[in-house]
Amino acid sequence: MITNPQSGTTIDEIADGIYRISTPVPPTVMPGGFSFNQYLIADAAPTIFHAGPRRMFPLVREAINTVLPAERLRYISFSHVEADECGGLNDFLAIAPEAVPLCSRVAAQVSINDMASRPARAMADGEALSIGSRELEWIDAPHLPHNWETGYLFDRHTRTFFCGDLFTQGGHQTPALTAGDILGSSEAFRAGSSAVMGDYVSGSRNSRKIFDRMIALAPLTLACMHGSAWHDGTPTGAGALLIALADKISA
Numbered sequence: 373m374i375t376n377p378q379s380g381t382t383i384d385e386i387a388d389g390i391y392r393i394s395t396p397v398p399p400t401v402m403p404g405g406f407s408f409n410q411y412l413i414a415d416a417a418p419t420i421f422h423a424g425p426r427r428m429f430p431l432v433r434e435a436i437n438t439v440l441p442a443e444r445l446r447y448i449s450f451s452h453v454e455a456d457e458c459g460g461l462n463d464f465l466a467i468a469p470e471a472v473p474l475c476s477r478v479a480a481q482v483s484i485n486d487m488a489s490r491p492a493r494a495m496a497d498g499e500a501l502s503i504g505s506r507e508l509e510w511i512d513a514p515h516l517p518h519n520w521e522t523g524y525l526f527d528r529h530t531r532t533f534f535c536g537d538l539f540t541q542g543g544h545q546t547p548a549l550t551a552g553d554i555l556g557s558s559e560a561f562r563a564g565s566s567a568v569m570g571d572y573v574s575g576s577r578n579s580r581k582i583f584d585r586m587i588a589l590a591p592l593t594l595a596c597m598h599g600s601a602w603h604d605g606t607p608t609g610a611g612a613l614l615i616a617l618a619d620k621i622s623a
């Protein structure tokens with residue numbers, strides 16, 4: 373569903389109670405086109421994974437409001453400290469009085485407890501947080517694909533893995549959910565962007581171990597931050613994709 377005709381921002385439910393908000397960046401602005409996604413987890417303590425860039429805050433807020441009042445948000449969660457992950461954080465904290473940042477302990481200590489207008493709820497690796505009818509698990513993933521403080525969320529109820537910048541796909545008109553080859557398109561995007569900006573994958577020597585943890589979660593859906601979310605209806609498809617990505621990028 374389109375929530376803003378000017379920007380082309382959309383919101384779509386991709387798993388039970390999980391909504392992908394996506395704003396396209398046309399090829400005239402970024403060669404090949406691109407997209408910025410945030411995910412709303414609608415539960416008793418509504419949570420978003422990624423606040424979006426600060427300049428997109430009005431668009432993300434508008435999209436959330438089609439499901440629940442953005443003022444009710446309780447957790448503003450994000451993978452790492454970059455503008456597209458948490459640029460809109462303080463804007464959300466300003467409109468949602470109960471909201472706090474939700475991030476890794478490193479992110480809280482190194483950046484967020486200074487940069488954010490309220491202290492973070494810092495998550496330890498493997499820690500679970502109840503947000504009502506479901507639990508969210510935090511997975512530390514330092515330097516995968518980049519940034520020391522990086523981590524991810526896993527919704528144990530729908531087995532959705534919020535995988536942030538992993539499987540970053542180019543293009544500005546990607547479907548909300550696909551069973552297609554997101555590894556092929558993300559590796560093609562990585563090759564193209566590497567030539568211009570350098571590789572966004574840092575190549576940590578611990579990445580294989582971190583991938584093994586992700587695979588052990590047995591996710592069903594991959595909620596990507598750029599491009600389509602992925603789901604093929606099989607219990608092992610997402611794990612196979614993670615194994616294939618690990619083979620591509622692990623040191």
Ligand SMILES: [Fe+2]
Nearest residue numbers: 452454518537
């Ligand atoms: Fe990033």
Ligand SMILES: [Fe+2]
Nearest residue numbers: 456457537597
């Ligand atoms: Fe990102």
